[in-house]
Amino acid sequence: MSPERRVLVHADKETLAAAVAARFVRKVRDLIEExxxxxxxxxxxxxxxxxxxxINSSPDRDSIDWSRVNVWWGDERWLPKxxxxxxxxxxxxxxxxxxPLDPRRVHAFPSSDEGLDLDAAARSYADELVAAAPRNASLPHFDITFLGMGPDGHIASLFPGHPGIRVTEETVIAVRNSPKPPPERLSLxxxxxxxxxxxxxxxxxxxKASALGLTLADASIDEVPAAGVEGRRRTLFxxxxxxxxEVPENLIDPGQFWTGADE
Known part of the structure; x- marks a missing residue:
């Protein structure tokens, strides 16, 4: 596993969510300041x-200047708004x-009742990404991308055995025949x-234990899409x-030496 990929283990789901929220608030506040x-x-x-x-229930939620936060989604279900x-x-x-987000900074995927078909919706979101990119760039600068992971190791709407996980020439794809309902989706x-x-x-x-173990063992992305995830600076699980x-002890970060620069 790359030294830039770390696993932080928490006792239960509630503690896990609270830890993510605390780190998010701190990091977003620092990013806006910088x-x-x-x-x-x-x-x-x-x-x-x-x-x-x-994050919403965090006592530090309002320490973020939410008007300076841009929001995108990694995938969406092709359903009415x-x-x-x-x-x-x-x-x-x-x-x-x-x-208090700025509505102009919130970029939701198109919905199935907005007059576009699935392929046109994918193109529309791809165009929105380009429009929001800095000069001489093809994508916005994403600071933090959240992902979940399915028991099959899927991320966003990129599923094992489906061609979407190998797409490199497009930024947004239309997903059909998803093994998880609904069958039609949009995904980065x-x-x-x-x-x-x-x-x-x-x-x-x-x-999720088996899929996570395979992810950290660098399994094939065709079998475990999550194994292909690697942020430019950090990838935190x-x-x-x-x-x-099923995570080996040597891959679990004790957390005691973390600094703001690590995030």
Missing amino acids: FDEATVVLTGGSMGIAALAA ADDERNEKQAREALLDHV TLPVINSSARVWAVVAGSD FVDGDAAA
Whole structure:
């Protein structure tokens, strides 16, 4: 495992979500102080949303200047805008609707009831990425990209055995025949995810233990897409004890020597 990839184990899901929230608040505050803005990519799933809810309930939540935060998503379910299963809606209910974000900085994926077909929606989000990129760049500068991980090792909507995990020429793909409902989705591609300065994977539950072990053993990305994740500066796996069952002890970071520069 690369020295830039670390595993931080927490006792249970609640402690895990609170630890992610505390680190997020601290890091985003520092990024805004240094660069005048911070750009984050959100994920769905139970732990992704739990982390956002923990940020919302953090006593330090309002120490962030939320008007300087840019928000994107790593993937989305191809559903109507108001559908309870959309990652966007869940994120808004957990956090985004409770903080004073600038609506112009919130970049949700198109929904199935906005007049676009799935392929056009993928192109639309790809165009939005280009439009938000700094001069001479093809993507925005992502500071933190959140990921969940399925029991099969999938990340975003990049699934084992599906061609999407090997796409490199596109930034956003239309996903069909997803093994997990709904069958149609939109997803950033692996190179876009890995363009982020920091990738934070939040993983909990004994059903994730095998996939996490294979991820850290550098399994084939065709079999375990999460094995291909590597942020430009840091890749952190925030996990609970159940998910860490198959992680070798030498890969678990004790956390005691961490500094702000490590984040």
